[in-house]
Amino acid sequence: xxNHLLSGDLPRSRVLALxxxxxxxxxxxxxxxxxxxxxxxxxxxxxIFIVLVSSFDLLLGYTGIVSFAHTMFFGxxxxxIAIALTRFGPTWKGVAVGxxxxxxxxxVLSLVIGLFSLRVKAMFYAMITLAVASAFMTMASQFSEFTxxxxxxxxxxxxxxxxxxxxREAPFLGVSLDGKLITFYLLIAVTVVLFLVxxxxxxxxxxxVLQAIRENxxxxxxxxxxxxxxxxSSNVLSAMFATLAGTLLALWLRYNGPDTSLSFEIxxxxxxxxxxxxxxxxxxxxxxxxxxxxxxxxxxxxxxxxGTASAxxxxxxxxxxxxxxxxxxxxxxxxxxxxxxxxxxxxxxLSAWRKRTQAAREG
Amino acid sequence: xxxxxETQDLTIRFGGHVAVSAVSCGFxxxxxxxxxxxxxxxxxxxxxxxxxxxxxxxxxxxxxxKDISGLSAPQRSLKGIGRAFQLxxxxxxxxxxxxxxxxxxxxxxxxxxxxxxxxxxxxIIARAEEVLEAVxxxxxxDLAASALPHGDQRKLEVGILMALEPDIFMFDEPTAGMSVDxxxxxxxxxxxxxxxxxxxxxxxxxxxxxxxxxxxxxxxLHNGALVADGDPATVIAxxxxxxxxxxxxxxx
Numbered sequence: 001x002x003n004h005l006l007s008g009d010l011p012r013s014r015v016l017a018l019x020x021x022x023x024x025x026x027x028x029x030x031x032x033x034x035x036x037x038x039x040x041x042x043x044x045x046x047x048i049f050i051v052l053v054s055s056f057d058l059l060l061g062y063t064g065i066v067s068f069a070h071t072m073f074f075g076x077x078x079x080x081i082a083i084a085l086t087r088f089g090p091t092w093k094g095v096a097v098g099x100x101x102x103x104x105x106x107x108v109l110s111l112v113i114g115l116f117s118l119r120v121k122a123m124f125y126a127m128i129t130l131a132v133a134s135a136f137m138t139m140a141s142q143f144s145e146f147t148x149x150x151x152x153x154x155x156x157x158x159x160x161x162x163x164x165x166x167x168r169e170a171p172f173l174g175v176s177l178d179g180k181l182i183t184f185y186l187l188i189a190v191t192v193v194l195f196l197v198x199x200x201x202x203x204x205x206x207x208x209v210l211q212a213i214r215e216n217x218x219x220x221x222x223x224x225x226x227x228x229x230x231x232x233s234s235n236v237l238s239a240m241f242a243t244l245a246g247t248l249l250a251l252w253l254r255y256n257g258p259d260t261s262l263s264f265e266i267x268x269x270x271x272x273x274x275x276x277x278x279x280x281x282x283x284x285x286x287x288x289x290x291x292x293x294x295x296x297x298x299x300x301x302x303x304x305x306x307g308t309a310s311a312x313x314x315x316x317x318x319x320x321x322x323x324x325x326x327x328x329x330x331x332x333x334x335x336x337x338x339x340x341x342x343x344x345x346x347x348x349x350l351s352a353w354r355k356r357t358q359a360a361r362e363g
Numbered sequence: 364x365x366x367x368x369e370t371q372d373l374t375i376r377f378g379g380h381v382a383v384s385a386v387s388c389g390f391x392x393x394x395x396x397x398x399x400x401x402x403x404x405x406x407x408x409x410x411x412x413x414x415x416x417x418x419x420x421x422x423x424x425x426x427x428x429k430d431i432s433g434l435s436a437p438q439r440s441l442k443g444i445g446r447a448f449q450l451x452x453x454x455x456x457x458x459x460x461x462x463x464x465x466x467x468x469x470x471x472x473x474x475x476x477x478x479x480x481x482x483x484x485x486x487i488i489a490r491a492e493e494v495l496e497a498v499x500x501x502x503x504x505d506l507a508a509s510a511l512p513h514g515d516q517r518k519l520e521v522g523i524l525m526a527l528e529p530d531i532f533m534f535d536e537p538t539a540g541m542s543v544d545x546x547x548x549x550x551x552x553x554x555x556x557x558x559x560x561x562x563x564x565x566x567x568x569x570x571x572x573x574x575x576x577x578x579x580x581x582x583x584l585h586n587g588a589l590v591a592d593g594d595p596a597t598v599i600a601x602x603x604x605x606x607x608x609x610x611x612x613x614x615x
Contacts, residue, residue, distance in 0.1 A: 004480070007480050008481075008482045008483075200477075200478065200480070201477050201478075203480055203481055203482075204476055204477040204478060204479055204480065204481060205468055205473040205474055205475075205476045205477075205479065205481050205484065206474060206475055206476055206477035207477065207481070208461070208464075208465065208468065209465070209468075209474045211454075211457065212454050212457065212465050215455060215456055215457055216452065216453065216454050216455070218416075218452065219448075219452050219453065219454060220454075220465075221416075221435075221436045221437045221440075222414065222416070222436055222437075222440055222446055222448075222452075223437075223440060223465060223466050223523070223527065224437045224438075224440035224441040224470070224527070225437055225469055225474055226435070226437045226438075227437070233475075237477075
């Protein structure tokens with residue numbers, strides 16, 4: 001049953017299985033064990049990024065295509081919801097229209113980009129996506145009467161999802177059962193479903209062809225696989241899931257603007273999360289997203305503590321100043337890439353595999 | 364009898380250099396034709412033109428009498444032209460079994476299926492295991508292809524071709540760089556294919572004893588042109604082969 005749900009792609013490492021359980025449990029229990037709005041927001045962001053990073057890994061890790069336009073599709077999803085709910089008001093119809101319209105726009109764009117430019121060499125493809133993404137970002141801030149420009153759009157969501165909505169008067173285990181909580185659990189449910197769907201895709205016969213193309217495109221063609229069509233399909237699928245991640249972001253924040261969903265900074269974060277977690281393993285996206293976002297949000301707090309503790313020591317005090325958190329994140333990143341080139345999940349699986357084969361050899 | 368494969372005036376130019384020059388040649392089903400010639404004679408380029416990795420500047424490739432010159436490499440592969448490469452050309456980080464399984468899967472037409480689990484298609488895996496057995500690699504099925512020694516990589520290369528079950532088998536120096544005791548596995552496979560007598564085999568090979576033993580016919584390429592064509596004994600004895608291929612200066 002579990003094997004089928006995970007598409008036969010079990011964690012294959014006890015440490016990894018434990019990590020995944022801890023992440024899932026942590027997310028599910030966040031409202032009860034970590035009080036406060038910040039913790040809930042961090043947990044929600046982890047969910048959204050699990051979907052986004054997984055969709056990027058489908059393209060980068062599994063198919064071997066380097067694209068810088070991934071946040072563009074994320075942004076299309078977020079703008080789809082933002083614009084639709086601004087126009088139609090806070091209705092479920094607005095949500096549906098937003099999701100469908102965003103998916104349609106992403107479908108067409110990713111198909112066109114794929115068909116026109118996947119024939120060129122990897123480097124040029126990366127450049128083309130960079131150009132398209134920049135153009136899109138400029139357009140999003142220029143068409144301000146539609147998109148709200150630099151200020152973005154704040155909008156109302158259907159009542160069920162608003163903090164004002166209440167399931168029952170009395171709080172449950174000290175947590176009020178409001179619309180924010182409902183949104184949070186819906187978000188987790190959608191994340192789990194989308195993740196499992198992507199896990200199925202990468203473990204399908206189709207997903208296996210993608211990996212073959214990543215390994216040796218020339219040979220895949222000689223086997224009879226039309227690689228352009230597979231690469232384009234991968235491009236489109238990955239864009240669809242990124243778009244859905246964008247719609248989740250907008251519904252959670254009840255706001256969207258260029259910096260929230262389109263910025264190049266998110267693109268860089270995405271790359272870091274995929275690499276830290278382990279390219280070509282969807283579980284890596286979960287681990288990478290969770291670790292990175294927790295670090296991004298709590299490393300500064302941790303450093304603040306260390307800063308107060310070391311207030312008297314001149315050089316150390318400056319080094320652990322909260323403003324230096326990016327420096328430390330950078331060092332952590334370089335160390336992890338240097339020590340674990342296959343990412344956290346890649347290395348966990350490798351060492352588990354070594355242990356198993358060694359045990360088998362010793363009888 | 365219609366020819367299984369035919370090339371008509373097949374030519375490719377790279378700038379001013381004519382790598383393959385107007386080669387016209389037909390291949391009957393059930394025969395093994397050896398293609399010989401010195402390095403740089405255009406043998407591999409000729410193969411690339413037939414299997415579609417290169418597009419011809421002029422001339423045609425006919426498969427069972429139908430012009431396939433306009434088709435891409437994957438289309439030709441699906442139509443039954445199978446190719447093993449001279450330089451080992453595998454999926455390096457995928458397992459030995461997966462390398463073969465991908466070839467079987469291509470034949471099954473399942474490639475665009477994205478909602479089933481790959482391992483649930485037991486028939487495909489079973490077929491891949493059969494091929495693995497035939498090329499004597501069963502014990503190494505779970506290793507990454509890049510972790511195999513050179514001789515095993517050559518076997519895997521041939522195994523992939525077997526798994527494609529083509530009508531036309533094209534072997535480009537299948538035993539190159541193999542140790543003496545590994546060569547028989549490959550030769551037995553080729554003999555087995557020949558015995559089935561419905562497959563057409565093209566073999567580029569430098570080892571003259573292998574060529575003499577296996578081939579029904581030899582064609583000689585030299586500077587991109589077809590310079591000799593006939594039964595093995597006659598061709599090997601002909602002055603042009605002695606000169607062009609064996610490098611013997613023929614007395615004028």
